[in-house]
Amino acid sequence: IGDGINDAPALTQANVGIAMGEGTDIAMESANITLMRGDLMLILEVIKISKRTMRIIKQNLFWAFFYNIAFIPVAAGALYPFFGILLNPIFAGLAMAFSSVSVVSNSLRLKAKNL
16 A cells, blocks of 8 residues: 555555555556545455455356356257257357356446445
């Protein structure tokens, strides 16, 4: 956490650099996160938001992985030799669209949730 010209190199080297909005421009450019007010209690909000973001990213990765493991082989015809089931390309496209919509909808929860 820094706000001055001498903090810029440390903010660049840090895993997560946080600059105060009232600080120098070089400190704000060097940081990953810029707090627009000088209130240090906002750091707790930053941590909450980042934890929630990582949780949603992991959920999206899980569901995308599940979709790829389950439905791509079905769309490719893997069930045809065993059960005679072929998936119509329209339904495969709908499944892909649903997967994308569900990932985007899950991500939009970040915007709707009050932390």
